[in-house]
Amino acid sequence: MLYISFLLINFCFMPQLVKKNNIALNIILTVLITAFSIVGLMVANTYAQAYRLVETDDIGRAYDRLFGEAFTYIFLLYLLFNAYAYFSEKGMALLQKIQFLKNYNKNIYQELFTSTKIWLLTLMIFAVIFSPTLDYVLVIIWLIAPPVNLLFAFLSIYYTIPNLRKIGKGFGRYFWGNVALTAMICLLLLLALAGFMRNGEAIPIALIFTSIGMICVTTPLAWYLYKNKFEKLTEIQMLKTELGKSDASLNFLKSQINPHFLFNALNTLFGTALQENAERTGEGIQKLGDMMRFMLHENTLDKISLTREVEYLNNYIDLQKLRTSRSADIKIDTHIEEQLNNLQITPMLLIPFIENAFKHGISLQQPSYIKISLQTKERTLYFDVSNSIYIKADNDPEKLKSGIGLENVKQRLSLLYFGKHELIIRESAKEFFVHLTLQLD
Incomplete structure (x- = not known):
């Protein structure tokens, strides 16, 4: 009878009432x-406990007591059935209206919802098993101890432990803090529930069991759960966030480098074409085509062969030599080893240094030079770029502009080669020097 009633209330009547369908019915x-x-x-009850009828002289009073116990038991039990059914339907929505919970991990809603449902369900099973003769002290213990310990666990996991971890405190500080907090909570409960005592021992006994559970069970269990679940989840979430930021940064940096270089390359070809030498212009266009193909097909990859990266550098240097070949005062000295190994490198990682050298180190009116060296030993790449420095004219449009390439490459190195690179940049009144050592895969 109780089980069928529970099913009807939980799956038929209450869902319809929550949806406001056929409320009266x-x-x-x-x-x-x-x-x-x-x-x-x-x-x-009169059959199950018939022995109690002969314990009193007044049979009518004995029946009244049995009937009263049955009425009170069913009324409270079915009230609990309805509370469980209502919470199953609306509990999540009710919890989401609690403002301060929004400051914590969104999983707290589901965890509170599930924990409360388990407590209500065990309370119902507890009441059904022990029937109308349920001992008053056990009822008080079960009403107080589980919910207080559950709330204490959530407080520890979502507030106490995270804050202690932030300031570098360990289990000792956490444990003794919880002991003090347990004493305060039990004292407040004693003062709040003193007026509801039916006898002098029920609530004190319940609070003793509650405090034992808070100190001996909930405190170490909350610490274990946080360390083995929540702390790891928090760390994973932080790593995902940082990874997302890194990916976004890399994509943004690549999008900045490509158009910047294309602008410079087109300016170079334009200047070459003005020199009225179709053969040299054709050579420049061919090299630019090779570089465009590289950017379209390989620049989007995470890693490419070092051989392809070196080919790209050589094409860029050859393009710049076309622009400066008419000036005898410009010296471009390159020592770039041919790469026959299988080393991998992030694309477009080295070009900003060379681009910066040509941008700031070459003057068509003054003597200037650029020296570039690239070699590998085992899995280590050694890359050096040095260039002269001259004062730009006041009407030079790039005088007040600072290149984005070097800052971008610094960010990419810190993201992709953390602990695997050494970057040295030195600048004097006459020379700018870059040395990069890189551990490759």
């Missing part, structure tokens, strides 16, 4: 099934 059905259960248990 479902209320009437809930009242009827409760009344039927009260009458049924009243009758069953």
Whole structure:
């Protein structure tokens, strides 16, 4: 009878009431099934506990006591059935309205919802198993100890432990802090529930069990759960966030480098074409085509062969030599080893240094030079770029502009080659020097 009533209330009546469908009908059905259960248990109680009828001289008073116990038991039990059914339907929405919970991990709603449902369900099972003769002290213990310990666990996991971890405190500080907090909570509960005592021992005993559970069970269990689940989840989430930022930064840096270089290359070809030498212009266009192909097909990859990266550098240097070949005062000295190994490198990682050298180190009116060296030994790349420095004219449009390439490459090196590179940049009044040592895959 109790089980069927629970199923009807939980799966039929309450869902319809929450949805506001046939409200009057479902209320009437809930009242009827409760009344039927009260009458049924009243009758069953007189048979199950008939021995109590002969313990009193007044048989009528004995029946009244049995009927009263049955009525009170069914009424409270079915009230619990309805509370469980309502919480199952609306509990999540109710929890999401609690403002301060929004400051914590969104999983706290589901965890609170599940924990409360388990406590209500165990409370119902506890009440059904022990029938109407349920001991008052056990009821008080079960009403107080589980919910207080659950709330204490959530407080520890989502507030106390994270804050202690931030300031570098360990389990000792956490444990003794919880002991003090347990004493304060139990004292407040004692003061708040003192007026509801039916006898002098129920609530004190319940608070003793509650405090033992908070100190001996909940405190170490909360620490274990945080360390083995929540702390790892937090760390994973932080890593995902940082990885997302890194990916976004890399994509942004690549998008900055490509158009910047294309602008410079087109300016170079334009200047070459003006020199009225079709052969040299054709050579420049061919090299630019090779570089465009590189950017379209390989610049989007995470890693490419070092051989392809070196080919790209050589094409860029050859293009710049076309622009400066008419000036005898410009010296471009390159020592770039041919790469026959299988080393991998992030694309477009070295070009900003060379681009910066040509941008700031070459003057068509003054003597200037650029020296570039690239070699590998085993899996280590050694890359050096040095260039002269001259004062730009006041009408030079790039005088007040600072290149984005070097800052971009510094960020990319810190993201992709953390602990695997050494970058040295020195600048004097006459020379700019870059040395990069890189551990490759």
